[in-house]
Amino acid sequence: MEKKNRKPNQYTEVAASGQHICISAHKARRVIDQIRGRSYEETLMILELMPYRACYDILKLVYSAAANANHNKGLNETSLIVSKAEVNEGTTVKKLKPRARGRGYPIRRSTCHITIVLKDISVDEQLEKDKRTKERRNI
Numbered sequence: 001m002e003k004k005n006r007k008p009n010q011y012t013e014v015a016a017s018g019q020h021i022c023i024s025a026h027k028a029r030r031v032i033d034q035i036r037g038r039s040y041e042e043t044l045m046i047l048e049l050m051p052y053r054a055c056y057d058i059l060k061l062v063y064s065a066a067a068n069a070n071h072n073k074g075l076n077e078t079s080l081i082v083s084k085a086e087v088n089e090g091t092t093v094k095k096l097k098p099r100a101r102g103r104g105y106p107i108r109r110s111t112c113h114i115t116i117v118l119k120d121i122s123v124d125e126q127l128e129k130d131k132r133t134k135e136r137r138n139i
Helices: 010-011 025-035 038-051 054-072 121-138
Strands: 013-021 078-096 105-122
Touching: 010 013, 013 054, 025 038, 025 054, 025 078, 025 105, 038 054, 038 078, 054 078, 054 105, 105 121
Parallel strands: none
Antiparallel strands: 013 105, 078 105
């Protein structure tokens, strides 16, 4: 395959998504905002040290995205950054909790969908170098 036909995003971005995670979207967003744009190794350190419950689920997704990058595309984990991280609201699980005198109390458990996209910056740097050399040759 020639380098000329490559699309930069197709070969450098790898995603992992988790759906119906039992945590509110607001609580997951406060963790996601901390890791967006950081390197893979720095993201792992941040997620392991933060005291929030959402960190565990997000950490599993980051590991999964890195494994996808390594296995499917052969990318190195040291050159990955979190290029896109988003949290969307999922379905609400509705239950009834039994109360006194035969009554029921509604419980609403909110869920969310989390998507993590990792990007390989070494491939982008190589593409930029190729473009610069082509421009110099044309001048």
